[in-house]
Each structure stands twice: as structure tokens, then as C-alpha cells.
Amino acid sequence: xxxxxxxxxxxxxxxxxxxxxxxxxxxxVRKSGLRTGMCHVFLQHTSAxxxxxxxADPAVRSDLETFLxxxxxxxxxxxxxxxxxDDDMPAHIRSILTGSSLNLPISNGDLALGTWQGVYLYEHRxxxxxxxxxxxVFGE
Amino acid sequence: xxxxxxxxxxxxxxxxxxxxxxxxxxxxVRKSGLRTGMCHVFLQHTSAxxxxxxxADPAVRSDLETFLxxxxxxxxxxxxxxxxxDDDMPAHIRSILTGSSLNLPISNGDLALGTWQGVYLYEHRxxxxxxxxxxxVFGE
Amino acid sequence: xxxxxxxxxxxxxxxxxxxxxxxxxxxxVRKSGLRTGMCHVFLQHTSAxxxxxxxADPAVRSDLETFLxxxxxxxxxxxxxxxxxDDDMPAHIRSILTGSSLNLPISNGDLALGTWQGVYLYEHRxxxxxxxxxxxVFGE
Numbered sequence: 001x002x003x004x005x006x007x008x009x010x011x012x013x014x015x016x017x018x019x020x021x022x023x024x025x026x027x028x029v030r031k032s033g034l035r036t037g038m039c040h041v042f043l044q045h046t047s048a049x050x051x052x053x054x055x056a057d058p059a060v061r062s063d064l065e066t067f068l069x070x071x072x073x074x075x076x077x078x079x080x081x082x083x084x085x086d087d088d089m090p091a092h093i094r095s096i097l098t099g100s101s102l103n104l105p106i107s108n109g110d111l112a113l114g115t116w117q118g119v120y121l122y123e124h125r126x127x128x129x130x131x132x133x134x135x136x137v138f139g140e
Numbered sequence: 141x142x143x144x145x146x147x148x149x150x151x152x153x154x155x156x157x158x159x160x161x162x163x164x165x166x167x168x169v170r171k172s173g174l175r176t177g178m179c180h181v182f183l184q185h186t187s188a189x190x191x192x193x194x195x196a197d198p199a200v201r202s203d204l205e206t207f208l209x210x211x212x213x214x215x216x217x218x219x220x221x222x223x224x225x226d227d228d229m230p231a232h233i234r235s236i237l238t239g240s241s242l243n244l245p246i247s248n249g250d251l252a253l254g255t256w257q258g259v260y261l262y263e264h265r266x267x268x269x270x271x272x273x274x275x276x277v278f279g280e
Numbered sequence: 281x282x283x284x285x286x287x288x289x290x291x292x293x294x295x296x297x298x299x300x301x302x303x304x305x306x307x308x309v310r311k312s313g314l315r316t317g318m319c320h321v322f323l324q325h326t327s328a329x330x331x332x333x334x335x336a337d338p339a340v341r342s343d344l345e346t347f348l349x350x351x352x353x354x355x356x357x358x359x360x361x362x363x364x365x366d367d368d369m370p371a372h373i374r375s376i377l378t379g380s381s382l383n384l385p386i387s388n389g390d391l392a393l394g395t396w397q398g399v400y401l402y403e404h405r406x407x408x409x410x411x412x413x414x415x416x417v418f419g420e
Contacts, residue, residue, distance in 0.1 A: 042385050044394030046334040054186040059221040063229045066218050078346050081339040089343045105182050105276045114184030136385045194326040199361040203369050245322050245416045254324030
């Protein structure tokens with residue numbers, strides 16, 4: 001096991017919703033020259049998340065949004081934490097339920113994703129944010 | 141850190157529900173000869189998932205199914221994506237909420253699971269599917 | 281990639297709720313002497329979990345508790361598994377939804393967490409428990 005390499009990049013989100021980042025991660029994996037290994041994708045925030053989601057029909061991501069919006073409703077009076085608005089606490093809950101890091105295998109020098117798997121940054125705040133993603137690849 | 145080894149296997153599911161895969165993973169870990177390390181289990185699909193679940197009482201898995209069936213209801217009219225049926229979108233949601241990869245520590249040449257932890261492939265589609273699981277073990 | 285080191289520690293919980301464990305993990309990372317790598321945090325239990333959560337306002341964690349308590353309600357008659365009480369099955373569900381392991385990057389000899397990210401052990405049973413956490417750090 002020869003190498004471990006870290007990189008980071010930022011994504012400017014335009015408010016609540018998903019941004020595909022698969023190709024940005026693939027680019028770093030290919031640059032690393034690793035043939036077999038792991039790629040860890042880590043989001044340094046608590047009100048956005050990283051998800052593996054179906055990448056063919058955009059309705060999947062909009063249905064996911066509809067579902068989460070109903071599950072953790074903005075302005076739900078059960079929430080006390082609303083420092084940054086009524087989407088603040090729902091954003092933390094969505095982040096915890098969907099997760100802020102992903103581990104992706106590297107095979108034959110590339111991400112070993114399934115045909116329909118895309119990697120998405122999921123912004124849970126309603127306003128635009130800049131999000132930092134730290135990538136750690138290791139292997140041989 | 142001497143080694144990284146990848147393997148894959150497939151599981152034929154019989155429709156919605158869990159299939160224990162702990163022993164199949166343990167077998168690959170033992171074959172690797174690694175004493176201390178990590179075992180990454182990755183599912184290359186977006187409508188099934190991998191969960192660590194209580195392994196003693198089968199009612200735990202059936203209660204989990206009852207819960208998820210109520211949380212993301214098949215045929216819920218809020219969903220637009222139903223290309224493959226009314227269980228299609230709920231399957232994607234269940235997959236994202238429960239996760240499609242697991243990282244398991246290896247200690248003393250074996251998976252370091254707790255007494256009551258089993259690894260399960262969770263099929264979320266109602267019809268049978270063949271699912272591919274990619275295992276990456278690394279360590280020394 | 282020179283090293284892989286495992287350690288474990290236990291946390292005595294006082295029943296349902298979160299206990300911050302960030303500094304205990306940081307201490308092990310610093311002791312390891314690794315500069316760049318990964319820190320895997322693994323909980324060997326199925327009725328507690330590990331979460332990355334906002335670390336500034338305690339209301340975030342209490343709102344999260346309120347939310348989960350409503351989502352998977354103790355004593356909900358849909359649950360059959362109640363061997364250890366009416367919080368037993370909800371605890372398994374909360375554990376699966378929020379996850380029992382975390383992968384944290386190590387940069388410059390320390391955990392590369394975002395400013396507002398804390399690592400919490402989340403006890404989902406209402407009574408106190410002793411929970412074992414296995415830490416695997418690797419890198420160079």
C-alpha cells in the first residue's frame with residue numbers, strides 16, 4: 001500500500017438541492033495514479049450532506065427532496081434551534097440522516113461505482129452556501 | 141501497511157427484505173490473511189442497501205421493514221418517479237437513509253463486530269434482483 | 281502508507297442522549313503520530329450510534345432527539361420486538377438511520393473536522409449502558 005493523497009475543493013450551492021460531483025472526484029482519482037484503493041469524500045459541514053443517488057432521472061432527486069421536506073418540515077414548532085432561520089434545524093437533521101461522508105472503492109484506476117450511482121452534494125439550507133469537500137485517496 | 145485486496149460477489153434476493161452476508165465477508169477477511177485493518181463493503185446499486193443490524197431476533201428486521209414501509213410508502217402520490225413501479229422511489233429513499241456501504245474494522249484476523257451485530261443486504265425492491273457487492277480489505 | 285493502529289475505549293452513557301467524544305478521538309490521533317490519513321470510529325452495538333453534529337448550540341441535539349422520538353416512537357404498536365422494553369426497537373431503528381461508524385480524515389496530524397462538527401456517541405436506549413468504541417487510524 002504505497003500512497004495516500006489528500007485534496008479539497010469547494011462547491012458553491014444555489015440553495016437547497018443536489019449538485020453532482022462524480023466527475024470532480026473521478027478526476028482526482030485518475031490524477032492520483034492509484035489502481036486499487038479507496039476514495040473517501042468528506043464534507044466539513046453539518047447542514048449539507050453527500051449521497052449516492054440514482055443518476056438517470058432527475059425526478060428521483062426532486063422526489064427525495066419532497067420526501068425530506070415532509071419528514072423534517074421547515075418551521076416545525078417542535079424545533080427550538082432556529083438561529084439561522086426555520087430551515088436551520090431541518091438542515092441538521094437531513095445532514096445526519098443522509099450522511100456527510102462517503103467511501104468509494106477504486107478499481108482499475110477509477111471509481112468502482114454501479115451504473116446508476118452518482119455522487120451528489122446535497123445542500124439542505126435554502127440559501128446558497130460555499131461547501132468544502134476533502135478527498136482522501138489511498139491504495140496502490 | 142502491506143496489502144489491499146478486492147473481491148466481489150453477487151447475492152440473488154427474493155424481493156424486499158434482508159439477507160445476512162456476515163459469513164461471506166468473514167470468509168474473505170480470513171482468506172486475506174490480514175491481522176489488523178479495515179474491510180469496506182460496497183453495494184453498486186441505488187435501490188438496496190447494507191445495514192448493521194441486531195442478529196438474534198428476526199422480529200427486529202421485520203419491524204424495521206414495517207417502519208420503513210410506513211415512512212416511505214409504496215405508491216405515495218407525492219412521488220413522480222415510478223418508472224419501474226410504485227416501489228421504485230421508496231426503494232431509492234430507503235437506500236439513501238440506510239446507506240449503501242459499510243466500513244468494518246478487522247482485528248486479530250477477523251471482523252471486529254459486536255456480539256449482536258450482523259451485516260445484512262437489504263433489498264428494497266419488491267421483486268427479486270441480483271446485487272453486486274464489492275469488498276476491499278486493507279491492512280497488515 | 282506506513283501504519284495502522286487500533287485502540288478502543290468505553291463510554292458509560294446515562295441513558296438516551298448524546299455524549300461528545302471528539303477530544304477522546306483527537307487524543308488517539310495525536311498519539312499515533314500520523315500526519316495524513318484516516319480515522320475510523322466504530323461502535324460495536326446496534327442500539328446506539330455515532331453522529332457528526334453541530335457542536336455549538338445544545339438545542340440542536342435536543343431537537344434531534346425530539347425529532348427521532350417522534351419518528352420512531354417508543355411503544356408504537358407496530359413494533360413486535362420489545363424484549364428489553366418499549367424503547368428497544370426504536371433504538372435499533374435510530375441506530376440504523378443515524379449509523380454506527382464514522383470515517384474522519386486526518387490532516388496535519390489532527391482530525392480534519394469542520395469548525396462546527398463534533399463527534400457524538402448517541403445512546404438510544406432510555407437506561408444507562410456501557411458502549412465500546414473501536415478506533416482504527418491509518419496513514420503516514
